[in-house]
Amino acid sequence: MIWAAPHPSGMILPGSASQSLGAALASELGAPLGAVSYDRFADGELLVEVPDSLEEAVVVCATTSSDAHLELLQLQDAAREAGAERVTTVLPYMGYGRQDEAFVPGQPVSARAVARAISTGTDRVVLVSPHERAVADFFDVPCEVVEAAPLLAEPLGDLREPLFLAPDAAARALAERVRDAYGAGAVDHFEKQRDYDTGEVTVHPRATDAAGRDAVIVDDIIATGGTVSGAVSALRDAGAGRVVAACVHPMLAGEARSRLARAGVDRVVATDTIERPSSVVSAAPAVAAALQ
Ligand code: R5P
Numbered sequence: 001m002i003w004a005a006p007h008p009s010g011m012i013l014p015g016s017a018s019q020s021l022g023a024a025l026a027s028e029l030g031a032p033l034g035a036v037s038y039d040r041f042a043d044g045e046l047l048v049e050v051p052d053s054l055e056e057a058v059v060v061c062a063t064t065s066s067d068a069h070l071e072l073l074q075l076q077d078a079a080r081e082a083g084a085e086r087v088t089t090v091l092p093y094m095g096y097g098r099q100d101e102a103f104v105p106g107q108p109v110s111a112r113a114v115a116r117a118i119s120t121g122t123d124r125v126v127l128v129s130p131h132e133r134a135v136a137d138f139f140d141v142p143c144e145v146v147e148a149a150p151l152l153a154e155p156l157g158d159l160r161e162p163l164f165l166a167p168d169a170a171a172r173a174l175a176e177r178v179r180d181a182y183g184a185g186a187v188d189h190f191e192k193q194r195d196y197d198t199g200e201v202t203v204h205p206r207a208t209d210a211a212g213r214d215a216v217i218v219d220d221i222i223a224t225g226g227t228v229s230g231a232v233s234a235l236r237d238a239g240a241g242r243v244v245a246a247c248v249h250p251m252l253a254g255e256a257r258s259r260l261a262r263a264g265v266d267r268v269v270a271t272d273t274i275e276r277p278s279s280v281v282s283a284a285p286a287v288a289a290a291l292q
Pocket of ligand 1: 131220226
C-alpha cells in the first residue's frame, strides 16, 4: 500500500493492545488510522507491518507486557523504514514505570532502561498519567505528560454527597482532580500499608464519615486490586452508599476484577489507556490536545 500522510500530526499507528485508543485518537484528530498488521513467528518473535509510505507517524502503544515493549520498538522502526521523518510516541500506559528507582542495591532502574530504549526510535514522547511525573526525565527526547484522571468524572453520573477518596496520601492530588472535574464533593485519603513479604495491602480510613455517602476511590492504576479492594471493604464497613472504583490505568491483572466485586464495589470506571471492559471513557481527548 502506498500512502502519503497529509495530516499534520501524521498517521496513527496503534499497537495491538491500543487499537481502540488509536481509533479514538484518529477520530479526535481527524488523522488517518494506519492499517497495521501484527504477526508472530513460530519461535514467538513478533513482526509488525505498517503502510509503506509515511511522512509523519504517531505510534500509540500501551506497554502492558514485554511483548508490547518489543512491538512498540518495531512500530517506531517500521515507521522510520516507511519514510517517516518525524515519529511521535504516545505511551498511554508505560510498563515498568513504577520501577522508577533501584529499591535495593543490585536492582535496575527499569523505568529509565525502557525510557532510553523508547527514546532511540522517536522524536517526542507523550506519556499519559505516569505513576511519578519524574519518569518523564528518563527519556532522552522531549516528553510531555498528559493527565487523564479528570476524564474519569464524566461516567460517574449523579452521586449522593460524593466523597472522593485516594487509597493513600500520594494519590490524593489525583482524587482532587477528579472531584474538581466532577464539580462537587469532599476529598480524603486512606492510610495504606503494604507488606512487601506477603504483598498484602491494608488501608485504614481517616476521619471523614462515609456513612450514607456515595464514595469514589481514585487511583492511578489498579493492578492486583489489593489496594482498592481494601479501600472498598473499609468503605462498606463504614456504611457508605454506592462505592465506585475509578482509575486511569485498569491493569486488573489476574483475578483483580472479581476481587473488587467480592469486596463490594458497585462499579469500576477507567480509561482506555489499557483496554479492558472497565474502560468506559477514552483518554483520546487529553492525548489529542497534547498532539495538536
Ligand atoms: C501505588 O502507589 C499505586 O498508586 C497503586 O495504588 C498500586 O500500584 C495499585 O496496585 P494493586 O492494585 O496491586 O494494589
